[in-house]
Amino acid sequence: MTTLIWSIASILVLGGLIYKRASLTLFTLVAAAALAIGSGLGIVGTLAWILFAIIAIPFNVASLRKSLLTKPALKAFRSVMPEMSQTEKDAIEAGTTWWDADLFSGAPDWKKMHQLPMPRLSAEEQAFLDGPVEEVSRMVNAFRVSHQDADLTPEVWQYLKDKKFFAMIIKKKYGGLEFSPYAQSQVLQKLAGVDSVLASTVGVPNSLGPGELLQHYGTEEQKDHYLPRLAVGQEVPCFALTSPEAGSDAGAIPDYGIVCKGEWEGKEVVGMRLTWNKRYITLAPVATVLGLAFKLRDPDGLMGDQEDIGITCALVPTDIDGVVIGRRHFPLNTMFQNGPTQGNDVFVPLDFIIGGPKMAGKGWRMLVECLSVGRGITLPSNSAGGIKTAAAATGSYSRIRRQFKTPIGKMEGIEEPMARIGGNAYLMEAVNAMTTTALGLGEKPSVISAIVKMHLTDRMQKCVIDAMDIHGGKGVCLGPNNYLGRGYQGAPIAITVEGANILTRSLVIYGQGAIRCHPYVLKEMEAAFDKDAGRSLENFDNAVWGHVGFVFSNLVRSIWFGLTGARFSSAPYSDVTKRYYQHMNRFSANLALLSDLAMAMLGGSLKRKERTSARLGDLLSQLYLTSATLKRYQDDGRQTDDIPLMQWAVEDSLYKLQTSLVELLENFPAFGGLLKFLMFPLGLPMKRTSDKLDHQVAKILQTPCAARDRLIAGQWLEAHENNPVGRQEQTLRNILAAEPLFDKVCKAAGTKLPFWKLHEVAEKGLELGVLTADEAQLLRDAETGRLETINVDDFDPEELKANPVEVEPTKPVQAA
Numbered sequence: 001m002t003t004l005i006w007s008i009a010s011i012l013v014l015g016g017l018i019y020k021r022a023s024l025t026l027f028t029l030v031a032a033a034a035l036a037i038g039s040g041l042g043i044v045g046t047l048a049w050i051l052f053a054i055i056a057i058p059f060n061v062a063s064l065r066k067s068l069l070t071k072p073a074l075k076a077f078r079s080v081m082p083e084m085s086q087t088e089k090d091a092i093e094a095g096t097t098w099w100d101a102d103l104f105s106g107a108p109d110w111k112k113m114h115q116l117p118m119p120r121l122s123a124e125e126q127a128f129l130d131g132p133v134e135e136v137s138r139m140v141n142a143f144r145v146s147h148q149d150a151d152l153t154p155e156v157w158q159y160l161k162d163k164k165f166f167a168m169i170i171k172k173k174y175g176g177l178e179f180s181p182y183a184q185s186q187v188l189q190k191l192a193g194v195d196s197v198l199a200s201t202v203g204v205p206n207s208l209g210p211g212e213l214l215q216h217y218g219t220e221e222q223k224d225h226y227l228p229r230l231a232v233g234q235e236v237p238c239f240a241l242t243s244p245e246a247g248s249d250a251g252a253i254p255d256y257g258i259v260c261k262g263e264w265e266g267k268e269v270v271g272m273r274l275t276w277n278k279r280y281i282t283l284a285p286v287a288t289v290l291g292l293a294f295k296l297r298d299p300d301g302l303m304g305d306q307e308d309i310g311i312t313c314a315l316v317p318t319d320i321d322g323v324v325i326g327r328r329h330f331p332l333n334t335m336f337q338n339g340p341t342q343g344n345d346v347f348v349p350l351d352f353i354i355g356g357p358k359m360a361g362k363g364w365r366m367l368v369e370c371l372s373v374g375r376g377i378t379l380p381s382n383s384a385g386g387i388k389t390a391a392a393a394t395g396s397y398s399r400i401r402r403q404f405k406t407p408i409g410k411m412e413g414i415e416e417p418m419a420r421i422g423g424n425a426y427l428m429e430a431v432n433a434m435t436t437t438a439l440g441l442g443e444k445p446s447v448i449s450a451i452v453k454m455h456l457t458d459r460m461q462k463c464v465i466d467a468m469d470i471h472g473g474k475g476v477c478l479g480p481n482n483y484l485g486r487g488y489q490g491a492p493i494a495i496t497v498e499g500a501n502i503l504t505r506s507l508v509i510y511g512q513g514a515i516r517c518h519p520y521v522l523k524e525m526e527a528a529f530d531k532d533a534g535r536s537l538e539n540f541d542n543a544v545w546g547h548v549g550f551v552f553s554n555l556v557r558s559i560w561f562g563l564t565g566a567r568f569s570s571a572p573y574s575d576v577t578k579r580y581y582q583h584m585n586r587f588s589a590n591l592a593l594l595s596d597l598a599m600a601m602l603g604g605s606l607k608r609k610e611r612t613s614a615r616l617g618d619l620l621s622q623l624y625l626t627s628a629t630l631k632r633y634q635d636d637g638r639q640t641d642d643i644p645l646m647q648w649a650v651e652d653s654l655y656k657l658q659t660s661l662v663e664l665l666e667n668f669p670a671f672g673g674l675l676k677f678l679m680f681p682l683g684l685p686m687k688r689t690s691d692k693l694d695h696q697v698a699k700i701l702q703t704p705c706a707a708r709d710r711l712i713a714g715q716w717l718e719a720h721e722n723n724p725v726g727r728q729e730q731t732l733r734n735i736l737a738a739e740p741l742f743d744k745v746c747k748a749a750g751t752k753l754p755f756w757k758l759h760e761v762a763e764k765g766l767e768l769g770v771l772t773a774d775e776a777q778l779l780r781d782a783e784t785g786r787l788e789t790i791n792v793d794d795f796d797p798e799e800l801k802a803n804p805v806e807v808e809p810t811k812p813v814q815a816a
């Protein structure tokens with residue numbers, strides 16, 4: 001019995017130290033104390049002390065540890081871990097880590113997360129949202145843009161330039177607006193709810209492109225020349241990286257520049273002859289300045305002794321002879337300006353390189369660094385804005401539209417997809433707020449920006465399909481009154497651009513996250529390939545043994561959380577959210593443990609095991625989305641009315657996380673079954689969101705209330721002639737106000753009338769003396785809005801004929 005008690009107590013105390021990540025010295029001292037107690041009780045003999053000494057001494061005496069243990073470990077590490085290429089190094093080193101590193105740590109510090117600042121708009125930013133953003137929204141007729149003009153009108157273009165919409169990222173000293181990332185996100189969200197062409201046109205110059213690159217890397221001369229012109233729309237920028245041969249594998253661009261002498265403005269200068277063939281370039285057809293990425297070579301040694309200089313970015317005015325722009329692609333009827341550009345031996349001076357000749361060859365690094373900012377704002381904001389407006393529209397539509405004498409939104413079948421829209425709208429705003437907060441703090445969180453780009457565009461696409469399904473034929477028939485169909489059509493564009501989603505999930509999120517966010521791996525790699533042998537051993541020693549302790553700690557935490565359901569783990573609140581934090585503590589430890597095991601088992605080949613990498617990335621991603629949701633709930637003042645929305649978003653994400661985790665274990669290189677048993681001895685903790693919760697969320701979407709107002713806050717919902725969603729909002733309020741009046745008339749008439757022809761019901765009510773004139777008018781207005789809501793557009797066949805396009809038979813492309 002004494003032995004049992006001593007054993008259990010020792011395991012608990014030592015396990016507790018590992019759980020708490022105690023230092024090696026403390027752990028050794030406590031282990032020695034446990035042995036001493038065991039000796040005193042007559043349980044522990046000499047053999048145990050000898051074993052203890054054999055293990056403890058080499059670990060605790062630094063010189064012994066380094067020569068006996070660290071050196072062989074370093075040799076083994078070098079043999080399994082290939083040295084990184086420069087492109088990989090650039091991608092890994094670009095940007096910063098932030099809250100993602102905490103989530104990866106196995107023990108996130110929730111207090112730290114909740115102490116992060118709340119996003120706020122300045123008075124100037126708010127005025128811009130209330131003024132120019134609403135004004136331009138009124139000016140845009142989305143159907144005309146996509147169907148008739150295939151472009152924004154000249155008036156809208158001019159307004160965007162005049163009000164500096166393209167200069168949100170440009171500093172004030174250059175005449176820009178210098179808005180915070182959060183403000184940029186709010187502007188794009190609002191515009192996305194109006195028209196995706198409008199949002200893309202504004203989003204792109206404010207994302208990765210000449211403006212961003214110039215501000216970070218441009219020479220003073222370049223900044224002084226271009227930034228004021230970009231700020232007022234005198235220059236229209238685009239950025240051309242993608243070519244037919246190099247899409248996702250953008251580092252493989254075949255476009256090139258040769259350093260040579262040539263004539264520029266009457267003088268002989270050293271410059272570059274540029275040759276490119278780019279496609280899919282947003283704003284290229286109307287651009288005045290082309291940001292161009294190409295590979296620079298210097299065969300004659302005019303710049304130095306390096307022949308292959310590497311990827312370089314330059315600004316090429318499009319009015320130079322030989323620059324070809326103007327033709328357009330036709331991206332899924334979403335008629336923003338997008339097209340190809342070519343150039344053949346176009347000579348420009350070296351000064352056209354962004355940052356000047358000293359930045360030649362640094363283009364890739366520049367791109368990946370800037371990508372983490374733009375990618376975290378533009379597409380996630382467009383996605384969130386689109387879905388917030390779709391949430392308003394789907395809620396109002398399903399409350400107004402009746403079938404089987406019932407608003408369709410009250411049907412359980414409809415509640416399920418509607419809850420997905422509501423829960424995701426809540427989550428997406430939360431994620432935007434948290435991510436732009438990071439950007440506002442000066443972070444360049446490359447892993448987080450990949451997560452939000454991929455997951456928000458993915459959720460947007462799925463939600464817009466849900467919204468289409470709920471709208472039935474109303475969503476299908478295009479016309480000025482269809483507010484969904486174009487968003488549905490265009491959703492794959494967001495999936496594809498700025499890192500196509502499959503690639504981002506399979507390769508980028510975890511591929512970068514594992515190394516960037518892990519507390520030890522990058523340090524180990526840097527130490528292993530350090531040319532200074534002494535420093536290499538010293539730093540590797542620190543990293544590798546810290547790493548071993550980290551693995552044991554996550555193993556103990558995972559087992560303990562599995563046995564207890566993480567019930568005793570820390571949570572910053574003891575209300576309805578408490579269990580969510582505890583589940584996240586558990587999943588964070590699971591992620592950290594499985595990540596180390598996968599790296600140990602697969603080594604360098606992990607990056608080719610894309611499905612393992614994708615699922616590990618899912619764990620990190622869902623933890624990020626969930627924590628952003630909990631932060632939003634806190635920042636919004638823990639509103640009781642919002643609980644169903646918050647719960648839906650959190651439970652859905654944690655369930656998705658668990659699904660990926662189970663799939664990961666089922667396909668783990670080895671011991672997956674054992675690990676599953678250790679991590680989930682009492683079964684899986686998360687369930688799909690319940691029908692009851694779905695019902696609560698669906699109800700919020702259909703009922704004007706504070707929670708609904710917060711959900712769709714910031715979107716343009718004015719009942720304007722160019723805004724069918726805004727008009728439908730008004731109709732929703734009218735219909736809800738009309739229902740009791742309708743019931744009153746039915747009661748007085750002694751019959752249950754169908755809920756249509758409300759103008760006739762109004763007359764009957766007046767006739768029976770149960771309605772006032774105002775109430776009758778309300779019924780008439782409700783009927784007008786109701787008919788507008790349920791009706792779709794129709795056209796004369798001639799109106800639908802497209803402008804003729806000369807279609808040539810497809811010819812084989814001739815090799816140059």
Ligand SMILES: Cc1cc2nc3c(=O)[nH]c(=O)nc-3n(C[C@H](O)[C@H](O)[C@H](O)COP(=O)(O)OP(=O)(O)OC[C@H]3O[C@@H](n4cnc5c(N)ncnc54)[C@H](O)[C@@H]3O)c2cc1C
Binds near residue numbers: 238610
């Ligand atoms: C409308 C539009 C606007 C654009 N705007 C610009 C712009 O302004 N400037 C610019 O330079 N580019 C722009 N792009 C290009 C865009 O960034 C590329 O389309 C994108 O990088 C993907 O390249 P791709 O379309 O050739 O697809 P591919 O690279 O051919 O990819 C096809 C599929 O394979 C997947 N895939 C590729 N590699 C892997 C991998 N290793 N593992 C798993 N899956 C993988 C991808 O996820 C994708 O699903 C735009 C594209 C479009 C369509």
